[in-house]
Amino acid sequence: MGVAPEWRFDPLTGRRVLISPDRGDRPIHPTGDCPFCEGHEAETPPEVLAFRTPGSIPNGPGWRVRVVPNRYAAVRLDVVGTDLWSVLPPHRPEVRPHGRSPGVGVAEVFLECPHHETAFRNLSQTHAADVIRSWRDRLRHWRDDGRLAFAQVFKNEGSAAGASVDHCHSQLIGLPFVPPAVADEVQAAGPGCVFCGWIAAELGGPLHVAESDAFAVLCPPAPRFPGETWVLPKVHEAAFEALGDPEADELASVVQGLLARVHRAFDGPAFNLIIKSAPFRHAGPYHWRIEVLPRTTSTAGWEWGTGVLINTVFPEQASALLRAAG
Amino acid sequence: MGVAPEWRFDPLTGRRVLISPDRGDRPIHPTGDCPFCEGHEAETPPEVLAFRTPGSIPNGPGWRVRVVPNRYAAVRLDVVGTDLWSVLPPHRPEVRPHGRSPGVGVAEVFLECPHHETAFRNLSQTHAADVIRSWRDRLRHWRDDGRLAFAQVFKNEGSAAGASVDHCHSQLIGLPFVPPAVADEVQAAGPGCVFCGWIAAELGGPLHVAESDAFAVLCPPAPRFPGETWVLPKVHEAAFEALGDPEADELASVVQGLLARVHRAFDGPAFNLIIKSAPFRHAGPYHWRIEVLPRTTSTAGWEWGTGVLINTVFPEQASALLRAAG
Secondary structure, three states: OOOOOEEEEEOOOOEEEEEOHHHHHOOOOOHHHOOOOOOOHHHOOOOOEEEEOOOOOOOOOOEEEEEEEOOOOOOEHHHOOHHHHHOOOOOOOOOOOOOEEEOEOEEEEEEOOOOOOOOHHHOOHHHHHHHHHHHHHHHHHHHHHOOOOEEEEEEEEOHHHOOOOOOOEEEEEEEOOOOHHHHHHHHHOOOOOHHHHHHHHHOOOOOEEEEOOOEEEEOOOOOOOOOOEEEEEOOOOOOHHHOOHHHHHHHHHHHHHHHHHHHHHOOOOOEEEEEEOOOOOOOOOOOOEEEEEEOOOOOOHHHHHHOOOEEOOOHHHHHHHHHHOO | OOOOOEEEEEOOOOEEEEEOHHHHHOOOOOHHHOOOOOOOHHHOOOOOEEEEOOOOOOOOOOEEEEEEEOOOOOOEHHHOOHHHHHOOOOOOOOOOOOOEEEOEOEEEEEEOOOOOOOOHHHOOHHHHHHHHHHHHHHHHHHHHHOOOOEEEEEEEEOHHHOOOOOOOEEEEEEEOOOOHHHHHHHHHOOOOOHHHHHHHHHOOOOOEEEEOOOEEEEOOOOOOOOOOEEEEEOOOOOOHHHOOHHHHHHHHHHHHHHHHHHHHHOOOOOEEEEEEOOOOOOOOOOOOEEEEEEOOOOOOHHHHHHOOOEEOOOHHHHHHHHHHOO
16 A cells, blocks of 8 residues: 555547556565465455355455455555545546546455465366356445446456466456446447347357357457457346356356366467456446457557557357367 | 458457468577578568668678568458559448458568667667668658558567567558557547647656657656657657658667666566557648557456556656666
């Protein structure tokens, strides 16, 4: 909790960047000294959610999944006074683009298992379902809290995907406004749901990877990375946090199955897993999905200069590799 | 020259991605077997430009800077028939967003020195100025050719910045349309030139790093990376390719000086260098610049999910470090 994070706005390019010095202090932990393992609860802030053995004591051993505030938070709620929250967007001061504004928001970490496992695909299915329910429950919490407009749940597995700790974990970052790129995509999804028609048309087609009763696993039409794959509910639903307990069990099986395919088909890549869900209180026709982005290619001057991504594998090639890796 | 590259458009997100299987075939060259060194001219396609010792023979030794088509080109001119070029944008078939379209364009590599040097800052100033003139000359070539709408010149130094060969080199990729992110930024620059006023206001201020007679070196208001710095001409000019020979000499000194500062202040980082210049035949108020992006932070699930970048160093801290590293 050193220097407060700030949004900086660039009027020359229209770009807004979050500057967060505390994140630069994140240590790289050797495996033998893992702050996310059971018994090291004192090394993280107090838990905000935990799935525990009955009778176990908060912030002690006995948990299956544990959620804590991020010690190296990119955004914080305490950088503004409580009076801010009485003003609704777009009139909240941090929402308008201008030179500087406080880095308001929340950042949480999901410790996905008490033992030192580094691959989500290796967790038991029951355990993976608990992780998925913890994502859902924290999204519900912040939706109901009312102060935030949007939260991103994401998981970085492997250092090439940006992970600084190898123990299975994921993160939530919530903001009082909707990031412009997210707002643009949500806008593009309507009117009507373009996803519903697309899923029905692609199941069994060239982009098909797998399916279950409730979920479709498809490569997207314009993948950004070799092997990029999406998991989508077959029935229309804008918000991930609407997920029921039985669907969480099924989703765990589907996601772990996909990650095992990606591991085999693309030589065990680092990857990002992203929950794309509608902003809180969104009323339009969005359709949530989970994106898996294998990080086998890098971004260079071309991508940073033009915003155009270059992939090396066609989606129908990737889906064939992933089908064969089942 | 295997599978032809294609643009793929995603109607679900509005995203367009270039799929180029040939780029996936790029080998990683060990230093002792460098295809960019003098004497290895047969390992690259025939040169399209070279600054040579008088009397030396094209595609043989005797060059200072040599430009060749990229053997692992992300885009190519031969993927469409010549009749395409008789149709102007936006009616050219590859310009409209739709499912698939050919990956039309050019990709060239600048071999920046005949000897095996890996750092642009270590080239002689005369040599660096030749490199800058070669960038300018190839931009002029493609501007005058008339088939392309935009070209990006960029340099990746260090593997963390995406370089697959360590010998000093840079690249040009040109397209028959302007990438959406570039079009958006060019649009944001007008009416009037926001850059001219910004440069005048910031010189000597908190974002000031250095200056010469013709150029300002400033940290941007919302840097994406720790130590991101821009070099801008003080006199208004939209197109980099308008650069004169004396200005190229001065620019070489300014850019090499900046790269030496970045190397000292940020622990010798890999970096991308990007020429931000107006699209060809652009008539509006753009102001060219060179961006230097040190790549000490990585992109992870948060950035790919939201488009929001998190930096760990405020621009006024970065500029102070860079000033002190002079």
